[in-house]
Amino acid sequence: MVVALILVLIVLGSLLFHALSPWWWTPIASNWGYIDSTLVITFWITGAVFSGVVLFLAYCLFRFRHRAGHKAAYDPENKRLELWLTIGTAVGVAAMLAPGLVVWARFVHPPADAADVEVVGQQWQWSFRLPGADGRLGRADNRLVSADSPLGVSPNDPHGQDDVVIEADDLHLPVGRPVKVLLRSIDVLHDFYVPQFRAKMDMIPGSVTYFWFTPTQTGTFEILCAELCGVGHAVMRGNVVIDSEADYQAWLGQQQTFAALAAAQHADASE
Ligand SMILES: [Cu+2]
Numbered sequence: 001m002v003v004a005l006i007l008v009l010i011v012l013g014s015l016l017f018h019a020l021s022p023w024w025w026t027p028i029a030s031n032w033g034y035i036d037s038t039l040v041i042t043f044w045i046t047g048a049v050f051s052g053v054v055l056f057l058a059y060c061l062f063r064f065r066h067r068a069g070h071k072a073a074y075d076p077e078n079k080r081l082e083l084w085l086t087i088g089t090a091v092g093v094a095a096m097l098a099p100g101l102v103v104w105a106r107f108v109h110p111p112a113d114a115a116d117v118e119v120v121g122q123q124w125q126w127s128f129r130l131p132g133a134d135g136r137l138g139r140a141d142n143r144l145v146s147a148d149s150p151l152g153v154s155p156n157d158p159h160g161q162d163d164v165v166i167e168a169d170d171l172h173l174p175v176g177r178p179v180k181v182l183l184r185s186i187d188v189l190h191d192f193y194v195p196q197f198r199a200k201m202d203m204i205p206g207s208v209t210y211f212w213f214t215p216t217q218t219g220t221f222e223i224l225c226a227e228l229c230g231v232g233h234a235v236m237r238g239n240v241v242i243d244s245e246a247d248y249q250a251w252l253g254q255q256q257t258f259a260a261l262a263a264a265q266h267a268d269a270s271e
Contacts, residue, residue: 001065007058011051018047029196029217029242031178034106036198038099045092107199110212114180117173120151121183121190121203124232126223127151128171132162132257142186142205148265152186153258161259164252170220170239174248178214191227194240200226215242 028036064072116137118129129151131137138153138160145152150167153160173179183192185203193200199213225236243251256264 001062004058004061007054007061011054014050015047018043026195028198029215029219029221030198031214031216032107032198034103038103041099042096045096049092107211110180110210111178114178114212116182117171117179118182118184119171119192119203120186121192121225121229121236122186123188123230124225124236125168126236126238127168128166129153130164130166130252132164134159134162137182138163138258140184145186148262149258155262161257163258164255165258165261166255170241172241172243172248172251173215174245175215175218175242178212180210180212183209188229189227190225190229190236193224193226194221195224196221202227218242218244
């Protein structure tokens, strides 16, 4: 009897905690409202199943409690019940997985007008690269990482010369324009995650992963590394600053190109 009551309280407590929790997600600042909807569907299904199963258990504890003169009946198999439980579980699991497949397909198919932005992870900092005036990122390879080219941008690819290289600083992006985020890692697994954009993806040394999003709010949003990447993992932070178009152009005008950075390195070295 006491256990049945505790079970009911666990269900009520869980529902209240969910409804009143202060640790809810941050306000969304991208187009990925779909991802929130998918999570809400999962909460509804898992919440309903959790409440149903635990309340059923409490009911059984109460209804079939020991009473003098009552004897338990043994019913080893019930084909009809098993059939309905199997169908119910299959429908529930499919309802949780199907929306995710639809959202994922959209997440990795950038629109044709999305601008390329490269994010490079390394222990334990973020760097960024934007295509220059030619609109194309130059070739990059981890084997080309050197003092002259800390991100491994090839000095021989003409498309790379005008690339804007932003090292250990904030990335600025214009509001309302879709971006294709190209993710690279120079050393170990990292994961680029900005909670307000609802978007994250692993960065794998030797390959380029990508997703896209459209920032919908101006402001400063913190980047977290969401893949345990060594002792400095927790301090691997940065910011994405979403600007108005004019602020973005002003910021872009102050950034240095790969060619200018390489020239400055050589000038330093020859002093
Ligand atoms: Cu990391």
